[in-house]
Every structure is written in C-alpha cells, then in structure tokens.
Amino acid sequence: MTADPSIHTIDTGFQRERFDAAYLIVENGRAAFVDCGTGLAVPRMLQALADTGLGVEAVDWLLLTHVHLDHAGGAGLLMQHLPNARAVLHPRGAPHMIDPTRLIAGATQVYGAEEIARSYGRIEAIPAARVVVAEDGHRIDLAGRELLLLHTPGHALHHYCVWDARSRSWFTGDTFGISYRELDSAQGAFIFPTSSPVQFDPEAMKASIQRLMAYGPQAMYVTHFDRVEQVPKLAAxxxxxxxxxxxxxxxxxxxxxxxxxxxxxxxxxxxxxxxxxxxxxxxxxxxxxxxxxxxxxxxxxxxxxxxxxx
The missing domain is CATH 1.10.10 (Arc Repressor Mutant, subunit A)
Incomplete structure (x- = not known):
C-alpha cells in the first residue's frame, strides 16, 4: 500500500533526526498541521508548507493531539505565523496552551531552564479566540475532507487521535506507541508503548487502541516516528x-x-x-x-x- 501523497511527514528535529514527527495534510489548496514539535521546529514546519507550494494563509487548522512539549511546545509560536489557522485542543489541554505558565513551570522543574531553552525554545500562549475545544467525536472540515477527533486516554488524559477516512489512517500522537525506523526489519516495523509520566493508564490505553482498530485502519501516522502499516499485528x-x-x-x-x-x-x-x-x-x-x-x-x-x- 502506497502512502497518501496529500500527507507529508515533517521531521521536527527534536533530540535527533527521525525521532519526532509532525504532519501536514493538504486538500484543495488548504492545509492542516497535526502536531508541531517544539518552538525550534517552526522553521521546518513553515518550510514543509512552502515545499507544497502553499503560503501561510492556506493553513486552516493546527491539530494538537496533546500538549506534551515534543508535540505542542511550538504551537503558540507557529500560530503567530498562520493568520487563518485555529488550534484544536482536547478540553483538558486547551487551558495549558491558552496560558502555558503551569506547563512551562512543570517542564522547567523536571528539565531545568537551560535545557528547556536548548531543546524546546520559546513556549508562547495561543490566544483563546483562536482555540477550538474538541469534545469526543469532534469533526473538522478541511476543504471538504472530514477529519474525526476521538478522545484516546492512556498516554495522557488530554489526548485525542485524528481519523482521516480518505486515507483510512489515524494520526495517533502517542496512543499507538513508538516505532523508530532504525529498528525496522524484514518483519516490518518494531513498536512498543509509551508510558511516559504522568498519566499512564494501561487499561485506558488498551481501550483506546481497540477503539482505533474498530475503524479498520490501513496505516498509522505515529509521532515517533512516521507512517506504519501492518496495523493489526502492531496493535496486538x-x-x-x-x-x-x-x-x-x-x-x-x-x-x-x-x-x-x-x-x-x-x-x-x-x-x-x-x-x-x-x-x-x-x-x-x-x-x-x-x-x-x-x-x-x-x-x-x-x-x-x-x-x-x-
């Protein structure tokens, strides 16, 4: 099965190459980003958009699967470059992007201010007027292409995944685990769960994976890293x-x-x-x-x- 050419993988450059991905979906001259990496990734996000021949005004949506900094740390800074975009967030995650004070404080306590600056860059707020709060089952219209957002706790309580019926694929954030390309073999992709702190719940994670599988996906776009197939095997x-x-x-x-x-x-x-x-x-x-x-x-x-x- 070949990848959908309207979906573009962006290596955000966080930590190392081929570690942290964001995605760009293009439909009829309009665009949506799924996750965005850190503030240091903003030039890569904008370059990926330019590489498709689109300008910043073409982006309608920034879909943030959850607000962990490797997924959403650069969201506020990126939104400053996207005049028409709205950021879509889980109800539990939205307050932390509108006012990232607690997010910054928590990360600084864990990593230290110097490491935050080195690895994450600036963390900026998103104006509340530009935030859309997505309840479970929220639907996004990207130039006639429907994207469905389902809440998927397990990795984090404020996590959602994005179903793209056009490509029969999920954008899974961290719900569907981690699969680094260095570990691929003749058997395909190697995968393992991510239980990173602080809200891991094994039963909720299993239920979320089973919920995703009910749609019969042909591929998963995971953040760490890129598109994987053989979905039933990986889910098992x-x-x-x-x-x-x-x-x-x-x-x-x-x-x-x-x-x-x-x-x-x-x-x-x-x-x-x-x-x-x-x-x-x-x-x-x-x-x-x-x-x-x-x-x-x-x-x-x-x-x-x-x-x-x-």
Whole structure:
C-alpha cells in the first residue's frame, strides 16, 4: 500500500533526526498541521508548507493531539505565523496552551531552564479566540475532507487521535506507541508503548487502541516516528506489551530499588522483543536508541503505581 501523497511527514528535529514527527495534510489548496514539535521546529514546519507550494494563509487548522512539549511546545509560536489557522485542543489541554505558565513551570522543574531553552525554545500562549475545544467525536472540515477527533486516554488524559477516512489512517500522537525506523526489519516495523509520566493508564490505553482498530485502519501516522502499516499485528504487539509492562510495574513495586528494577526489566523486555523481531542493530545499539524511552517509561510506570496506591 502506497502512502497518501496529500500527507507529508515533517521531521521536527527534536533530540535527533527521525525521532519526532509532525504532519501536514493538504486538500484543495488548504492545509492542516497535526502536531508541531517544539518552538525550534517552526522553521521546518513553515518550510514543509512552502515545499507544497502553499503560503501561510492556506493553513486552516493546527491539530494538537496533546500538549506534551515534543508535540505542542511550538504551537503558540507557529500560530503567530498562520493568520487563518485555529488550534484544536482536547478540553483538558486547551487551558495549558491558552496560558502555558503551569506547563512551562512543570517542564522547567523536571528539565531545568537551560535545557528547556536548548531543546524546546520559546513556549508562547495561543490566544483563546483562536482555540477550538474538541469534545469526543469532534469533526473538522478541511476543504471538504472530514477529519474525526476521538478522545484516546492512556498516554495522557488530554489526548485525542485524528481519523482521516480518505486515507483510512489515524494520526495517533502517542496512543499507538513508538516505532523508530532504525529498528525496522524484514518483519516490518518494531513498536512498543509509551508510558511516559504522568498519566499512564494501561487499561485506558488498551481501550483506546481497540477503539482505533474498530475503524479498520490501513496505516498509522505515529509521532515517533512516521507512517506504519501492518496495523493489526502492531496493535496486538502493543496490547501484549502493555500487559507485560503493567506486570513489570507490579513486580518492581515496593522494592527499595524500584526505579532500577523498572529500568532493567523494561530494557530486557524490549531487547528480547527486538531480537525476536530481527532488528539489524546489535543489543547495545538497540539499547542506545531506546534509552530515553526506557527511562521515561519507567518514570511513567512509577507514577501509575503511586497513583493506584493513593
């Protein structure tokens, strides 16, 4: 199956190449962005638009699957360049883009001000008048091309995915996991869930994946990274791993070295699956590709365990 030529993948350049994607959908001379990366990605977003022969006035929508900074950190800055666009956000996410004070404070507490400036650039507010709040089932009209937005908790409570019936594809943000192209093999794409902090919920994530699958998608456009096919196989892989990760969490919970236990068990899980998948990289190279995600997934599992205890 060939990719839909009206859908363009944009490498935002966050952290490294082929790590963080945004998307541009073009229909009858009008355009919509899905996610946008950080403030440092704005020139790449504008260049991708120019490469299609369109100007900034052609963009009607900026669809933000959720407000984590690798997906939406540059939204306010990008909107300053798009005179006709409206930003579409989950009801729980919209307040954090209209007033990003808490978002910036939380990220600064985790990463530090210097790292925020280095990796994320400026984080600007989006004027409330330019924000559309999307309830579950919200529909967007892109020059006659309908895009359906469904709420998909599991990775974050304020997450939605975008269904494009034209291409029979979902734009999945982080709901349908992570699939780096370095780990592809003759068997196709390698995939694993993202449980990054702070709102991971394994049962909600499984329900969201099953909800997406009910539409019979032919492809998924994941943020990390790009378009994947063999969707039923990947969905089964994700559901199996979500259960395995929850089991790991319970087994490590209560230990004095819980974080170290989580890191080791997640690393072993992913390396075993990568080897079975026939990934061409050696074990250390696979571990290097996955290092950041193993750390974040361990933190997310810990948040889930602590929340359940409360």
């Amino acid at each position: 892989d994700l559901l199996e791993q979500i259960d395995a990760m929850a089991t790991i969490g319970r087994q490590c919970d209560g230990r004095a070295d819980r974080h170290r236990c989580l890191l080791a068990a997640l690393r072993a899980l992913y390396l075993e699956r990568a080897q079975a998948h026939g990934c061409g990289l050696d074990e250390e190279a696979v571990a290097a590709v996955l290092a950041m995600d193993i750390e974040l997934n361990a933190q997310g599992l810990a948040c889930w365990l602590d929340r359940a205890r409360r």
